[in-house]
Amino acid sequence: MAYQFTSYTPSSIAVQKRSLINAVDFSDNPSKAIREKALLSQAISYASNNSTQLYSLKDTTGILKGILGYIALSASEVMINDIKKPAVLIDLLFVNNKYRSKTYEHFENLKISELLLEYAGAEFYKVREHIGVSYLILYPERGRENKNLVAFYESMGFTYATKKHEWMYIKLS
């Protein structure tokens, strides 16, 4: 296997918090970089008190160095009319700026973002083995302005839940 995920417990985050942030490059655009760093810091902070589960992705072949990206997942729900439907929420999907928008032959020509999303799907099915869950959901930050981001999620099967263009979902069971 050319890649490996690492899951972080609150105690491991307490020791590594700063290094988790410093291990990745943010956008070349300074204002975007500030936003990305703030959102990653928030996800790490939530992971440190078990409000989300943080994972990082690394290349085990050594071709790509360091942390390639992060994904954070939590248990959630969607109110559909008056029915609560259980969901897995993608709290954060972050790709190291060095590795964005590129496909890698040794990763079966996938992008890092695609691997992270597929991993979220795999975790969804692990959860479903034990508890009921129907949807994988996410809130694409600045989705209205960032057409490329939304196009990417749509290419992975996500659909906007409403015309307000806020939450996106995939029904997975």
Place this chain on the structure above:
Amino acid sequence: MAFKYENGKVIQVSMPHITGEDAKKMLNAKIPKELVKRIQSRKFVTVSA
């Protein structure tokens, strides 16, 4: 917990409440079989930090 960044701050986003036609669409959404097949065939390795 989903977040957005606004006016220099990270803000928690309230969870979705879907109604009407959107609700019907979401309840009747099809499961993307190709994607599911791809996800389930991939062998992810996870280690603890």
